[in-house]
Amino acid sequence: MHTGHYISGAGHLGLIAFMLFGRVFTPDPEPFEMQEVSVLSAAEFDALVAASQSPQQASEVEQPVAPAPPTPIPEVAATPDSAIQQPPPIQSETPPPDPTPQVAEQTPPPAADVSDTAPESPEPPAEVAVLVPEVAPVAVPRPVERVAPEAVAQPDPEARPDVVEQQATTPDAPAETVVEEAQVATAPEEATTEIVTEAAETPKAAPNQSPRPPARRPTPPAPQVAEPVEVPTPTPPTPTPTPTQPAVDTDAVAAALAEALGTPDTPAATAPAGPTGPPLTSGEKESLRLAVSACWNVGSLSSEALRTTVVVSVAMNQDGTPQTNTITMTSSSGGSQAAAGQAFEAARRAIIRCGSRGYQLPLDKFGQWQNIEMTFNPERMRIK
Amino acid sequence: MILRVLSTCLALLCALAVTGTAQAQQGPLRIEITEGVIEPLPFAVPSFQPESGDAGQLAVDLARVVSEDLVGSGLFREIPASAFISTVSDFNAPVQYADWKAINAQALITGAVSVSGNSLNVKFRLYDVFSGAELGSGLQFSGTVDGWRRMAHKVADAVYSRITGEGGYFDSRVVYVSETGPKENRQKRLAVMDYDGANVRYLTDSSSIVLAPRFSPSGDRILYTSYESGFPRIYVLDIGSVQRRVLESADGTMSFAPRFSPSGNTVVYSLTQGGNTDIYTMDIGTGQSTRLTNTPAIETAPSYSPDGSRIVFESDRSGSQQLYVMSASGGEAQRISFGEGRYGTPVWSPRGDLVAFTKQNKGRFHIGVMRLDGSEERLLTASFLDEGPTWAPNGRVIMFARETQGAGGSSSLYSVDISGRNLKPVRTQEGGSDPSWSPLQN
DSSP, X not given: OOHXXXXXXXHHHHHHHHHHHTTSSSOOOOOOOOOOOOOOOHHHHHHHHHHHSOOSSOXXXXXXXXXXXXXXXXXXXXXXXXXXXXXXXOOOOOOOOOOOOOOOOOOOOOOOSSOSSOOOOOOOOOOOOOXXXXXXXXXXXXXXXXXXXXXXXXXXXXXXXXXXXXOOOOOOSSOSOOOOOOOOOOOOOOBBSSOOOGGGSOOOOOOSSOSSOSOOOOOOOOOXXXXXXXXXXXXOOOOOOOOOOOOOOHHHHHHHHHHHHTOOSSOTTSOOSSOOSSOXXXXXXXXXXXXXXXXXXXXXXXXXXXGOEEEEEEEBOTTSOBOGGGOEEEEEESSOHHHHHHHHHHHHHHHHHHTTTOOOOOGGGHHHHSEEEEEEXXXXXXXX | OHHHHHHHHHHHXXXXXXXXXXXXXXXXXXXXXXXXXXXXXXXXXXXXXXXXXXXXXXXXXXXXXXXXXXXXXXXXXXXXXXXXSSOOOOTTSOOOHHHHHHTTOSEEEEEEEEEETTEEEEEEEEEETTTTEESSOEEEEEEEGGGXXXXXXXXXHHHHHHHHSSOOOSSOEEEEEEEESOGGGOEEEEEEEETTSOSOEEOSOSSSOEEEEEEOTTSSEEEEEEOTTSSOEEEEEETTTOOEEEOOOOTTOEEEEEEEOTTSSEEEEEEEETTEEEEEEEETTTOOEEEOOOOSSOEEEEEEOTTSSEEEEEEOTTSSOEEEEEETTEEEEEEOOOSSSEEEEEEEOTTSSEEEEEEEETTEEEEEEXXXXXXXXXXXXXXXXXXXXXXXXXXXXXXXXXXXXXXXXXXXXXXXXXXXXXXXXXXXXXXEEEEEEOOOOO
């Protein structure tokens, strides 16, 4: 019955004994530093002590030789300076007095249509206590030549926008390790997101009203310039006619070849008639939209053209470049035919310019973007 | 039976839906571009080709003036000749579009010049480089050798018009008040120059104060105010013969701030009589005058709308200087300016859609534009003193006078695009004020 007590008591005793004698509560010995020492003999110690004492005898230092007596200064017979002969002053005749200037009678200026009161000076602002803002003032954009959707800071003075746009080289497929000079891309041209006028600058003092009044020889005949005459458009050189080839029924030949090879009439290389692949993602569409936007320059458009929306259709090549001869204006709205023409020219330039290297479009979805219809709406650009 | 019909209908609907989806996918990819860039259009203009022995220098000078005109508009940027890859050695040679594309030239201007005696012949072509085609047909101008600058301006006008779709303004002149001497003793005389400051000619001497010259719609006459008689009087000056005559007004009155009507037969002006200033019109042929306003307020600076049906003017009838529009025959006026500050010297745009004005607010002077209902007010400039706007013939550019602060301050002419861009001084030999832009020359 007391077996459990015995076991428990033995266990506790064992535990107490382990804690007392098992160095459980004994602190670890303090760490100590090890230093290497060297053992000296008595003779070596005496030699060291003797070397540290000051010398008992001082050696003499040679005294410097006294300088030789100075060379006696030769006596110089001092003779008084002779007086400089001054030339006698030349007597000039007294100039005749200046004639009395004839002053024309001053006529008072005509009465101006202005009030005698001086223009009011701008009153200086009253001195008031101003709390220092806790945040830095908002930077005011300065006027620059380019307005773009994204502002571009002024490039570093050492990096200037170049006429010809250059792109930084990117390494091709890994090949032999060749150390090349790093090429820097053309600095992006400085741009703001909206037109900044002078009126946005810091105010300066100015008069309250204009000091001007309230309202405010023969010439040669104007040079004659005749009415303009149209210059005929140069005609490209007519190509030399090639020798006439004997007429060959190519269709029949192709049909015979197709029949012999067992291929269908339609060549396999032609573009697919319908869409292939999944639709473009919104990101892919946005990428195309941004690419065209970067070249859509409306800065030279007329006010009416800036109110004209044009819809332009274009057929694309598989490498992402536009087929320039297929760019046509499908429709327009908001302006006259002439304004639509100007707006279309700007849109066409944008498509061709930024598409010259090919738009970044997925080739496996070529059927989706083989034909693109772009709507150029300048409404948001008009208010910048 | 019903189930069979329903299932058939469902099958048909599904087939239609699939067909519709397929047709939708077969349409072109549609995107909308709403954001672009606003920047000068880069162009290249190689030196024109001399087609006669003595046309070499003229060919160079003509191309230079054409380039300066286009660049000066702020809408174009010239590509320097040092960047050219190919040259144009023959006016009729085919254009190497790839070479011009490579330097990002979006427009290419080629030209040729020939001189025969005193006659000058200039022809040019404009190419849209990225479209690989000529933009419009080539044009040819003939004139006298001494008018070579005008011919260059005409070429630039044609290029500007074809690219922007707006009329040009380079072949135009500006009449202004030339100012010399210190501020307290400034000499003023009327002068006329090309829009770019070239070919300055003085029309009056500095014996009397002259103010506010205004071109007639045909560009052959000038209205101005002179204190020659001791009181301000309005004069009409014929530019060709330099003959002038005063527009008669009653003794003891002061007439000023004249401006032609679009027909050129009527003058609208301000007349001060008995301490009250109102707006009148006068038939130049008969001298018959008509009073348009009759209020105790000061009403001045009238300007006709392009169709001659309305007049915009400034008045302090509301207690502060504001802009008003009324019928050309007078009657009730409608206030159009409601912003802070004072508005004055309104000028109606040649297009008829905007009014340019001078505004004084918070210690600064501004040149601004607004619509006829007072909306879309836009301040284009800000300085110690800007005033006296005048419109370019195409309604795209505004010229005005800017005076600098201090005893040594001077007045000079500036121009700015109606968007507020391309603010720049106009080159004049001396100081200038009160500019008035002529219409395009014939």
